[in-house]
Amino acid sequence: MTQKSVVADRKSGKTHYSGAEFLLDALKKENVEVIFGYPGGSVLPIYDKLYSSELFHILTRHEQGAIHAAEGYARITGKPGVVIVTSGPGATNIVTGLADAMIDSLPLVVISGQVSTSVIGSDAFQEADVLGITTPITKHNYQVRKPEDLPRIIKEAFYIASSGRPGPVLIDIPKDMAILEGVSTDAEPKMDLPGYQPTTKPNYLQIRKLVEAVSGAKKPVILAGAGVLHAKAAHLLKDYVEQQGIPVVHTLLGLGGFPAEHPLFIGMGGMHGCFAANMALSKCDLLINIGARFDDRLTGNLAKFAQHATVAHIDIDPAEIGKNVPTKIPVVGSAKEALKELIAQNGKKPEIEEWTTQLTKWNEEFPLRYTHEEGVLKPQRVIQMLHEKTNGEAIVTTDVGQHQMWAAQYYPFNKPNSWVTSGGLGTMGFGLPSALGAQLADPKATVLSISGDGGFQMCLQELSVIAEMNLPIKIIIVNNGALGMVRQWQELFHDNRFSHSIFQSHPDFVKLADAYGIPGYKVTTEEEASDCLDVALATDGPVLIDFRVKQKENVFPMVAQGKGLDEMEGV
């Protein structure tokens, strides 16, 4: 039965629907554009209904690929990414993705099959306690006990996933619940969530306090995180910054929330942030955190973080405020509502020329830098060339490691929803499948999937989907023949003892691409790189490029673990 016919059948008096029918009908009502999934025994009834449904389903080649693709889709659109997996191994294969989405606040609705209710608890074939496993890594989860509950549960799941602080919601559907029929009431399902009321509108008095703090500040700085992007508040951030003239530092995940080319943009802060940004965070007298969670990779040693600053923190999740950094001015609410209110207040502009001049000077004196070496392809240069050739307008997804940090450093973004990376969990294998989701979210965009040679091999099976759909993703491997970031730490902190971080062998990535039907190129020099990128960007479909870069290159500057942000090395 198709989705259309559910409606038609209602008119014709059909009153009973199976759980699978309820599910697909509800997904249709949520305007789901794409489902990433992988079938198996316990979801066969659902897949059977999908067979004749108009819902667009993509068969990834691994459940981890499905969930990372859904994350990429969610990051670009702000809408929940939808995933269907089977029970047992299907469900355990998405655990990493759930944890990733949870810590990076990405909205997902994940359907997992389960063994039939009659055998739950008996160690049945492909049974796993998925509710138990996923409770700490989901915003909420459900197990369906009556098929007719599905319309309400799906509605609640989409609402929970995408409102407040977004996050993943999992719905475990025992096989018999997908088959069994329930009575449909034509009425819109009513959500029953008395314990869930996210606050979006900020408290007026707190806003006033912040306005006053700003007007008297000598060295204010805004730390803008991904909360700005989730709230779709980038334009408001710009308006507010221009009204008050306050400089902006971004977190890794916040990149794109404020234009990199703006004179008040200082740079990214944190472990591999730029000197001026970290000095701004260290020396400020007023720190306005908008939608960031003071992650330890951002703050460095907490005892040395923003020691002289009054801290204000705008966050939609009250639990983030004061969690890591004592906060004088807590503002619970969405970045959008808070910024609107701040702009409306039109407070007295602080006099901070000395401060902004100092920050600009630091940026001129200590810019991000690397050394050119004759005849050697530098990874930083590869990223810069990608930036030049795409006019800085591509969607960039990355994996985790050195290449990720270089991408953050050398591919400045001027617009939101351009940057897809695994920040909180640091999940290798995220890059390629998330590019797939990002490309589907924005079919016209140029999507660059930048991975290391290590992480690329953790989810490379999705090349098959990319080829099949002829998605024009440009797949960049920053190949240093090593688990570069691990190698770097071993060089710096473990006395050059490169324990299991240098690869002894690799597949021929060009041939590998070829095997999937994707044109592949190997590049060893800057000249080759330039030509190859021109060809790749002019190609309609996917292209893979294996950039052979210097193995011993390190990511700098760097705040070593335990150090304060003003103790950067390699500046």
Added chain:
Amino acid sequence: MKGILSLTVNNRPGVLNRITNLFTKRNYNIESMTVGPSEQEGISRMTFVVDVDDEAVVEQITKQLNKQIEVLKVHDITNQTIVARELALIKILVTTQSRAEIYSVIEPFRASVIDVSKDSLTVQITGESDKIEAFIELIKPYGIKELARTGTAAIARGMQIAPAKSATIV
């Protein structure tokens, strides 16, 4: 310090798991916990006594609990005047010689004997945790055969006189 949280939650499958999971995930130490039906149907009341470094942690726990979809309300009653009670059942070894002496200990604590056998007595005692602690210490020398304690159940007093710790009538 000890923090006391009183919360109402939807009485649905898995709720207890969600809450204890949260304590494990966030590395909070539960000293005691009670769950039972509340005055409203379908809603349970839980009381947690937590062992924490300072009040900021109690605040953080409160906020994290509040994020749970199945949690309806969280009251941090650490600094409120409250009535708190715990119940203990204690099976004490007795001999003909010690019997009278044990009774004399039981009496001032307003504990009651709820089961008697040839060589043991089972006592029920309710009160604040400290009182039960004191009673157990006194009774220990006679020999405790079995001990079962509930956690603390607590609610704020109807009238909040001072923001100090309660002066509860034992």
